[in-house]
Amino acid sequence: MIGYGFMGAAHSQGWRVAPRFFDLPAQPSMSVIVGRDPDGVTAAAQKWGWEEAATDWREVIARDDIDIVDIVTPGDTHAEIAIAALDAGKHVMCEKPLANSVAEAQAMTDAADRAAARGVRAMVGFTYRRVPAATLARDLVAAGRIGQIRQVRASYRQDWLSDAEAPLTWRLQKDRAGSGALGDIGAHAVDLSEFITGLRLQSVSGILDTIVAERPLLGEGIGLSGTAAAERGEVTVDDVAVFSGRYGSADGSYAPLGTFEASRFATGRKNALSIEVSGSLGAVAFDLERMNELEFFDATLPATEQGFRTIIVTEPDHPYIRAWWPAGHTLGYEHGFSHQVVDFVSAIAEGTQPRPSFADGLHVQRVLDAVERSSAAGSSWIPIPN
């Protein structure tokens, strides 16, 4: 695994726990964790259970005893590492968004295609697909339980930047993160809405906004009153992204509209990823802050019996649940990372293409790019290339 920040912790939990709760067709070992700071990465190795700590990722991906590379670094390093690892014959899992630009995402997808011809697999880490309630929503829609999709509402709202004095971390710098709320959390809303609906966005119209233009630099101390004001730096990414999207069905017969919001200034909302799909026969509504539940509306019932009902998605026959606990014993945010390991390792062992693929990640990157271009062009509609 390359990187050891928040996603390093979450992925480590997935690699450690998945083989102990699921019968995997192959057994992954937590061989090496890589980071630039020797002390930091050594501490991470000891804390999360990695056999070795290293500081040179190139040296590690050249080793014959390494089969899988898991990339959990900021977006500006995804392309270089993933392409080198794939060309070295390593299976690659890469955090979202796939890259910081369409060009990088395209180069990564080309490398993944070359590697797939040799049985080497690549996957991008949109883990919310692997929350049981989200997969149940996808299954209900695919089974026609809500009829034809009429409209989609997708939003991802957090508030960890509401404090104007929160420091200028890498997620607020375009050269490191590629974009702000749009790519960090808007990417999840795009991917999860397409996963649940089975539709792909064809065009978007949007607007980006930066609410706080500069912030204290990390490591300079926060400029408290009476002390030297901390050095401050410019925020070079969006804080809020609002956009509309036109989906297209595979057969071209209908093209529902979706509305999207991604904000890290939604005061009081901590990790509120919600997707609601309205259909001709019903609706489904998923909310990550209530991740063990799915709201389902069945419009085929007599009007006197209709209403959104809450499905507690913890039955053995619900996705992934059988490996965990009895009904009602709920799962948490971290379980999606175990499910991600299960699906990735299974695909590698079975010789199938794990989803979401790098091509799926490239599509999301094209949506993000189109929203940025739309915002720069007076919110005009921008087509998404296939």
Ligand code: SOE
């Ligand atoms: C920060 O917004 C963040 O950590 C995202 O980067 C993750 O992808 C999301 O799962 C939780 O919030």
